[in-house]
Amino acid sequence: MLETTRMIKRLVCVSLVALIAACGSAPVAPGFYRVERGDTLSKIARSHRQSVQSIARxxxxxxxxxxxxxxxLRVAPPNGAASTSGAVRSGNSNSNGNPGASASATPRSAPDDSASSSAPASSISLVWPTNGNVIRTFDGANSKGIDISAAAGTPVVAAAGGTVVYAGNGLRGYGNLLILKHNAEYLTAYAHNRVLLVKEGESVAQGQKIAEMGDTDTNRVMLHFELRYQGRSIDPSRALPAR
Incomplete structure (x- = not known):
């Protein structure tokens, strides 16, 4: 019985890893980095223009x-903390130009996920996944999507019809997460939800309520929303209707 339980756990882990790989690499928050094979702390510090001592601390x-x-690993200073390297990271600002507004909260793609602003986002038509204020926009480097702020419990809807390929909170950095597959080329991701209302394998319609906005794995209530084309994060605003 014990051996059977261990085998089931291994299969679940393998399936989860395969799922995230198929979705174009698991996202991590801006200001964070996922360790890869061959990495050392000094190498990571150099590539993020920080000191080894700061990252260790x-x-x-x-x-x-x-x-x-x-x-x-956190590779950018927490809110209110100073870096001993004195380096300033670009792109950590919200739509009002305030540095670091959500640097510790917003998921982004893993380092090997290349962002693109030229992918044909016009070939998919999205609706806004929630109501609220856009507090951070896509920049292709530190922000691989957009952040929308509103009250806790604000409905989150499917930006397009598709199938739920991930629903859970087992992946660090983005809380309760949903990933929807719309076709062979496009995925959308919805992070930091308070509650998930759909399950993996379930089909959803455009505009269907799929979650409620929350603050899981973040420092404020918001939705982080990503659009991916062939595994690459692209600017979702290009496929969203004007407000």
Missing amino acids: WNNLNNPDSLEIGQV
């Missing part, structure tokens, strides 16, 4: 030489 690393593949 922000992540409470007792042994900076002990990193695990897939581990998520």
